[in-house]
């Protein structure tokens with residue numbers, strides 16, 4: 484199963500999953516983790532304004548310490564440059580636009596999903612969405628290099644359907660694009676078989692992490708993280724933060740961003756006690 488996305492993943496109710504905090508040493512079982520983290524809802528709480536989703540200094544210190552003892556990557560739906568700016572750590576890897584745009588230490592930068600040809604369609608869709616949604620109160624059209632998120636969290640309830648309908652119509656005009664779900668957003672993404680799970684596999688290969696003593700751990704809170712949970716089932720550990728509207732392919736849970744930080748601290752301490760670090 485190594486390096487193949489798992490399309491037959493088991494699904495669970497998030498509330499029924501065991502806590503990842505119960506016994507961290509037992510969880511990693513003497514292996515060395517490679518940690519993949521979502522940003523919004525995982526490293527920073529969900530807030531009304533995406534520009535205000537700022538990570539705390541404490542979380543930054545926690546990530547810095549973790550990255551001193553194992554590989555750490557942030558795998559986000561955000562624009563890669565944007566998430567780099569929010570996290571501000573240069574010893575991490577960053578996968579932005581749901582994995583289409585990847586950077587890392589020593590000037591690593593690559594765009595492995597092959598999405599360049601979707602850029603003109605994204606540009607056109609961006610213009611149409613700005614124009615057609617300009618009168619809707621609270622709507623936000625967020626352009627990323629390889630995606631557009633149409634945010635409706637702050638849109639009056641009676642106008643949400645109109646936002647969704649316009650967004651679907653614009654997607655239908657561009658065969659190069661497809662629809663993606665998210666928390667109070669509808670996304671336009673390149674119509675390609677590439678997602679966060681494939682980005683994780685790509686990073687594991689690139690960083691030579693496909694080793695029997697390495698344990699990939701993916702932590703996320705949103706539906707887009709399900710691709711990564713499903714991909715890692717059987718070869719790693721998926722940790723769901725809170726819950727979303729669907730069943731999850733994660734096998735452990737954490738309640739919220741605070742518990743993510745406690746877990747990452749515990750992981751760092753556990754790794755340090757292991758003989759091979």
Ligand SMILES: O=P(O)(O)OC[C@H]1O[C@H](O[C@H]2O[C@H](CO)[C@@H](O)[C@H](O)[C@H]2O)[C@H](O)[C@@H](O)[C@@H]1O
Nearest residue numbers: 522523529530531533536559560561632666667
């Ligand atoms: O994969 P992620 O790093 O979790 O990114 C997913 C999306 O996160 C952002 O939107 C979400 O968080 C916002 C701030 O808390 C919130 O206002 C919004 O409702 C959420 O959907 C980001 O703005 C998107 O681009 C990402 O795709």
